[in-house]
Amino acid sequence: TQHLQCRDLLIDALLGFHLKGAPKGAYARLIEQANDSHVPILAVDVPSGLNADTGKPFHPTIKASATVTLALPKKGFLTDDAKSYLGRLFITDIGILPEVYAKLNMSVPEKFKTGKIIELLPEKKTL
DSSP, X not given: OHHHHTOSOEEEOSSOTTOXXXXXXXXXXXXXXXXXXXXXXXXXXXXXXXOTTTXXXXXXXXXXXXXXEESSOOGGGGSHHHHHHHOEEEXXXXXXXXXXXXXXXXXXXXXXXXXXXXXEOGGGOOO
């Protein structure tokens, strides 16, 4: 943990969207060390240890200062359980074509017309 404390920012990209159970072994140790470091953590797509579908945190789960999620927010992010692990929530455009969204019966977020990364405010986490 001491070697992490001299950092300005930690990037969490350990575990992704399809997590099915609690992090184990080296993953669990890295998550615990990151959380214990008190260094701000930026999670990429989903904080490691958080179930993106349900919003339920496994033990351990990254407590991110901010999360940059890709393309669309995950449905689990709307739950109260997830909020304390996400930090500030941002969404980024990863270049998905409007036709792909249309095939999924989704509209392309209009906000991407103003920039590639936008912050989703707590009261506006739906698109």
